[in-house]
Amino acid sequence: MSATEILTGAEVVVRLLERQGIRVIAGIPGSANLPLYDALGHSTQIRHVLPRHEQGAGFIAQGMARASGQPAVCFATSGPGTTNLLTAIADAKLDSIPVVAITGQVSRSLIGTDAFQEVDTYGMSLPITKHNFLVNSAADLLKILPEAFRIAVSGRPGPVLVDIPRDVQLEKVDVATWPEPGKADALPAVDDALLQTAARMIAEARRPVLYLGGGVIHSGAAETARAFAEQGGLPTVTTLMALGALPVEHPLSLGMLGMHGAPCANMAMDESDLLIVVGARFDDRATGKLAEFCPQARIIHIDIDPAELNKLRASHIAISGDVETVLRRLQAQLKPQDRPDWLSHIRQLKTDWPLRLPGADDPRTHYGLVRAVAACLDDNAILATDVGQHQMWAAQAYPHHKPRRWLTSGGLGTMGFGLPTALGAALAEPDNTVVCFSGDGSLLMNIQELVTAAQENVNLKIVLMNNAALGLVHQQQTMFYGARRFASLFTHVPDFVALARACGIRAIDLDTADDPRAALAEAIKQRGPCLIHCSIDVQQLVCPIVPPGAANREMIGA
Amino acid sequence: MNSVSPKRTVLELTVNNHPGVMSHVVGLFSRRAFNVEGILCLPVGNGDISRIWLLVDEDGRLPQMIRQIEKLYDVKSILRRQENDGLFDRLEELFTSPNDVSQKEPQ
Numbered sequence: 001m002s003a004t005e006i007l008t009g010a011e012v013v014v015r016l017l018e019r020q021g022i023r024v025i026a027g028i029p030g031s032a033n034l035p036l037y038d039a040l041g042h043s044t045q046i047r048h049v050l051p052r053h054e055q056g057a058g059f060i061a062q063g064m065a066r067a068s069g070q071p072a073v074c075f076a077t078s079g080p081g082t083t084n085l086l087t088a089i090a091d092a093k094l095d096s097i098p099v100v101a102i103t104g105q106v107s108r109s110l111i112g113t114d115a116f117q118e119v120d121t122y123g124m125s126l127p128i129t130k131h132n133f134l135v136n137s138a139a140d141l142l143k144i145l146p147e148a149f150r151i152a153v154s155g156r157p158g159p160v161l162v163d164i165p166r167d168v169q170l171e172k173v174d175v176a177t178w179p180e181p182g183k184a185d186a187l188p189a190v191d192d193a194l195l196q197t198a199a200r201m202i203a204e205a206r207r208p209v210l211y212l213g214g215g216v217i218h219s220g221a222a223e224t225a226r227a228f229a230e231q232g233g234l235p236t237v238t239t240l241m242a243l244g245a246l247p248v249e250h251p252l253s254l255g256m257l258g259m260h261g262a263p264c265a266n267m268a269m270d271e272s273d274l275l276i277v278v279g280a281r282f283d284d285r286a287t288g289k290l291a292e293f294c295p296q297a298r299i300i301h302i303d304i305d306p307a308e309l310n311k312l313r314a315s316h317i318a319i320s321g322d323v324e325t326v327l328r329r330l331q332a333q334l335k336p337q338d339r340p341d342w343l344s345h346i347r348q349l350k351t352d353w354p355l356r357l358p359g360a361d362d363p364r365t366h367y368g369l370v371r372a373v374a375a376c377l378d379d380n381a382i383l384a385t386d387v388g389q390h391q392m393w394a395a396q397a398y399p400h401h402k403p404r405r406w407l408t409s410g411g412l413g414t415m416g417f418g419l420p421t422a423l424g425a426a427l428a429e430p431d432n433t434v435v436c437f438s439g440d441g442s443l444l445m446n447i448q449e450l451v452t453a454a455q456e457n458v459n460l461k462i463v464l465m466n467n468a469a470l471g472l473v474h475q476q477q478t479m480f481y482g483a484r485r486f487a488s489l490f491t492h493v494p495d496f497v498a499l500a501r502a503c504g505i506r507a508i509d510l511d512t513a514d515d516p517r518a519a520l521a522e523a524i525k526q527r528g529p530c531l532i533h534c535s536i537d538v539q540q541l542v543c544p545i546v547p548p549g550a551a552n553r554e555m556i557g558a
Numbered sequence: 559m560n561s562v563s564p565k566r567t568v569l570e571l572t573v574n575n576h577p578g579v580m581s582h583v584v585g586l587f588s589r590r591a592f593n594v595e596g597i598l599c600l601p602v603g604n605g606d607i608s609r610i611w612l613l614v615d616e617d618g619r620l621p622q623m624i625r626q627i628e629k630l631y632d633v634k635s636i637l638r639r640q641e642n643d644g645l646f647d648r649l650e651e652l653f654t655s656p657n658d659v660s661q662k663e664p665q
Contacts, residue, residue, distance in 0.1 A: 122578055126585055131631040134578065151631065307625035 004176045009138030010039035010169040013102065016145040017073060018045045020181045024427055026051055026060035027075025032117060033104025035169035036075065049427060049456060052448035054081050056420040058088020059446070061099045063424020066407045067382055069220065071098040071152045072424070078104045079117030082163075083124070087414060090128035092159040094411025095241065096218055098152035099159040101125075105134070107167035121163045130158030138171035142179050149182030156305040157218055187322040188304075190329060198276075198300045198317045199333035202232055205274035207342050209294075210234040211257065214241030214410065215279015215303060221324035222403040225278065226250070228331045233339035234276065235346045237265040239286050241410045242279070244400040254346070255355055258286040259546045260392045263353035263558035266546070268346055270553045272297045279303060279323040282312040283411070292551035302326045353558060356543070357397050363516045366390070366465060366536050370397040372517055373435060373463055376524040382407065382425045382434045386418030386442030389471035392542040394437040416445030419462060423449060426458035433459055433524065440466040440493060447499070453529040454504030461524050462500075462531045467538040468493045475541050479556070480548065489538070500531035507531040565616040566595060568639040568646070569624070574632040575601050575608040583610060583633070586626050592619060596646050607634065613646050 007015070013036060017025070026049045029037040040048055051057050057074040064072035076085040082103045092099045106115040122134045131151050133144050141164070148160040202208060210229050216222060222245045229236045229252050236246050237257040246253050255262030257269060266288075269275070275297040280286070287293040290312060301308075301315035302323050309318035319326055359365030363372035370393055377383075383398060384407040385391040391408060400406055407425060409417040422436035443464055453460055467474075474488040500507035506523070510532060513519035523530050543557030573579045580599065587594050596613030614620065627636050 123581060126578070126581055127589055132578075305629075307622065307629055311622055 004174050006172055007175055008035065008039065008169065009135075009141055009164065009171045009173060010035040012138060012141045012173060012175065013145060013164070013169070014039040014043050014046070015178070016141065016181075018043060019178060020146070020149055021070075022046055022073050024049060024064060025073045025075055026057040026424070028054050028057060028077065028081060029075075030077025030079075030081050030104065030117065032078035032106055032166045033075060033081075033102075033164075033169070035166060036102070036104065036164070049452070051420065051423075051452045053446065054084035055088050055416065056423075056446055056449045056452060058085045058092070058099070058101065059417055059420035060424035060427065060452075061101075062088060062092055062097050063384065063407060063421035063426075064428040065092075065097050065099055065424075066421065067404055067425040067428045069218070069404060071100055071149055073100050073102060076101065076103050077117065078106055078121065079119050081117075082121045083119060086124060086128060087412075087416075089125060089159045089161060091409055091412040091414045091417060093128050093130065095409065096157045096214065097159065098157040100148050100152055101159060101161045103161060103163045104169070105163045105165040108136070108165045109167070111165065121161070125161040125163075128159075129161045132161040133163065135162060135164045135168050138168055138173040141168075141173075142175065146179045146182035150185065151182075153183065154185040156215070187325055188320065190319065190321040190326055194317055194319050195326070195330055195333060198319065199330055201274060201298065201300060201317065202234075202276065202330075202334060203337070205298075207272050208232070208234050208274040208276060209254075209269050209272040209297070210236040211239075211269070211275055211277045211280055212236060212242040212245045213239045213278065213280020215323050216242050216245045217403045219279060219304070219322055219324040220403075221279070221327055222246070224324050224327045224331070228327045228334075231331050231336055232334050233337040233343060235268055235343065237261070237269060239280050239283070239410070240395055240408060243395060243406045244403045247401045248399050254350070256395060258552065259288065260396065260542050260544065261552075262355040262396075263544055263555055264346075264349040264355070266552040266555060267349050267353050269294050269297070275299050277301045277315070278327065281308045287312075288546045288552035288554075289550055292553075355396060360397065363520065364510065364534065366393045366540055367397045369463065369465065369510075369534055370394050370437070372520055373437075373524070374399050376521050377433060377435065379405075380432060381405065382422070382429065382432060384408070384418050384422035384425060384434065384436045386436070386438040387413045387415045388439045388442055389467075389475065389540070389542050390437045390439045390442075390465040392472075393465075415442040418442060419446050419453070420449045422460050422462070423453055423456065423458055426460045427456065430459070433461070435524070436460060436462045438462055438464050439471060440464065440468060440490070440496070441470045443496070444494075450500055450503035450505055450529075450531070457528055459527050460529045462529075464496055464531060464533050465536045466493070466496060466533060467536040467540070469538045471536075471538065472542065474538060475545075478541070479545070496531065496533050505529040505531060507533065510534040566613055567616050567620070568642040569612040569614060569627070569636060570639050571610040571612070571627065571636050572602075572634040573608050573610060574634070575606055576632070579608070579632045580610070582630050583612070583627065586623065586630070587614070590619065590623070592617065592623060596649070598645070611639075611642065611645075613642070
């Protein structure tokens with residue numbers, strides 16, 4: 001760039017986003033970010049998607065980022081625009097998703113005066129972002145925006161918020177040269193001595209288990225993890241976040257561990273003498289009672305975030321590094337092992353403690369519906385979920401095959417996540433099919449984005465499991481609160497089929513379909529958004545379940 | 559500090575000097591219900607950088623706190639000081655001077 005340009009702060013932001021490779025932004029305008037919108041309106045490279053609530057914008061950005069692995073951007077105005085966005089940001093923080101949120105703020109002279117639509121965005125976003133910035137001058141944008149992207153994607157990914165006062169958006173700045181787009185830092189060096197010790201421990205272990213977490217997906221390590229497991233003869237469990245890291249039918253796959261995991265996975269871990277924990281963080285829903293989690297196992301813990309090592313469970317070997325790099329180098333030090341005794345025992349555990357999916361052949365039951373949907377999709381289809389029973393049923397019954405095809409709110413457990421996140425994924429992959437499993441409780445929490453789905457005409461199918469209840473709450477009350485079911489059954493339920501049609505999308509009702517499989521297949525095949533309604537018996541439970549505070553071996557309903 | 563207090567230590571942080579940094583640092587403690595007993599903060603050099611001394615209880619969670627602090631964008635370095643040259647003790651004398659005690663008006 002030879003000639004100096006004189007641009008406003010808002011124009012600088014848009015140019016930097018273009019240079020960063022951003023092509024879609026979801027957001028809602030308001031008075032404190034209108035200069036940004038004025039500049040964005042002139043962009044020929046960035047398409048703006050207008051959702052109907054800022055939380056929708058945040059989750060659309062998440063959907064794009066989760067499906068692609070690339071950072072995605074959302075916009076919101078000051079005050080309520082920003083507070084609406086915060087749940088989506090907190091969700092991104094807990095699941096380590098690279099989102100850059102750009103919020104408008106009142107002008108600098110008004111900050112701290114309780115001005116119209118002023119909130120302390122910096123203060124409120126501080127504990128739920130990887131980092132946040134309040135921009136003090138238009139010139140600072142040239143440093144801060146690339147830095148925001150660098151932070152979002154480096155190491156353990158996470159959300160970054162950039163709060164820009166309205167007068168900074170309008171301030172003129174001379175731009176002589178453009179900064180390089182922000183990109184991930186070089187991967188950290190790995191300690192060879194630790195790798196050697198770890199390789200020796202794996203070789204000497206008699207009952208090792210490989211425990212894969214969401215970091216495996218973020219690091220693009222699914223293939224490497226599979227090769228590593230095969231080389232070491234390692235039975236493998238995945239967390240909710242790592243579903244798809246190893247195909248479910250792989251002989252070494254034990255499925256998901258934890259509260260609603262496969263019984264064989266929890267039992268194998270209980271017997272394990274060595275746990276190789278990769279990009280996972282010993283979340284309480286995965287471990288159950290931590291003091292009794294894998295009681296006989298020594299621990300090798302591999303994570304990009306050094307603060308996760310020894311946080312909840314002391315490890316014998318703690319390796320801080322990119323999990324793909326570490327697994328690849330560790331595999332090079334492993335001799336192929338077939339472990340006939342342990343793997344034969346694992347096969348027995350799978351027989352004795354299978355994950356039971358009653359009704360899997362009946363598309364009008366919860367498991368059967370998940371299986372029937374799966375039968376209509378190829379391996380590349382993206383599955384998003386909301387939060388609740390349907391989420392766990394889909395986690396259990398869907399045949400997960402590939403990484404980045406399973407988008408779920410693991411850490412924060414945000415009802416309302418599914419629809420806008422699925423929408424974002426569909427925007428990122430317009431030629432693909434995206435399915436959102438939802439429940440009647442979750443769907444209503446961001447139902448307004450049905451209109452956005454119609455507006456964008458995305459190839460998104462919402463499979464609604466309707467039990468007229470907050471099902472997981474209902475289940476917990478049934479099992480652990482003396483069956484005192486309070487505030488978990490809805491006395492009024494909307495006509496979801498009519499509601500979807502009113503928002504401008506197709507809808508079918510499997511309850512009244514003569515041939516539900518055929519109706520489902522036709523609905524999924526036809527391009528464009530569609531809501532697929534199915535009633536589910538409210539008495540159905542997510543099983544097995546590890547009661548709160550119990551050890552994982554104490555599963556009910558296994 | 560008086561003799562009944564738990565063992566304390568001083569964390570010395572070198573940080574960027576801007577309005578949000580103190581919030582980032584103390585926020586890590588407050589959201590883990592970990593009390594900070596004393597704070598000293600002054601700019602150093604040309605004012606781009608500040609140094610913060612945090613007086614905290616020795617606690618099993620301290621190593622985790624230090625690793626979390628190391629992750630903060632604005633923290634350049636952190637070290638655990640074995641001693642604080644009696645500085646906090648002398649400040650304590652200053653702080654407990656009876657003349658300084660004033661009552662906040664009810665709102």
